Amino acid sequence: MVSKINQVTFDARDGYTLSKFWAEVTGYTEHPKYPNSPEDEENFIGPGGEHPGLLFINVPEGKEIKNRLHLDISPDTTRDEEVDRLLALGATVYEDHRKPDGTGWVTMRDPEGNEFCVERSDAERAAAEAAKGEAS
Incomplete structure (x- = not known):
């Protein structure tokens, strides 16, 4: 079961x-x-x-400590465009883990402080994999 x-x-x-x-x-x-x-x-x-x-x-x-569970979201647009959209909706950036090579994520907080992560989109991941294949 x-x-x-x-x-x-x-x-x-x-x-x-x-x-x-x-x-x-x-x-x-x-x-x-x-x-x-x-x-x-x-x-x-x-x-x-x-x-x-x-x-x-x-x-x-109210919320007082870090979440023990959080949502990871993958946008239809780019990760960076989604971060900007969520900021406009009232989210805040908590920790920025984006790397110069385009990998990484952004940990954000919703309006009540609950943490969640914005990952790269499927298209961004696919483009990165394609670029690796071309470099080989």
């Missing part, structure tokens, strides 16, 4: 607002039968509104 991941849950001061941020990041949507609301204790978004998705639960305490 195995278990499936139904959702990844975030404790949040304002789960509704955080769900809106992550919906912009991921393109996930709320479930059409269960729309999110600022008054709700729980706010869910998922691919096509379905599971697995992200659940944001309101809690009274």
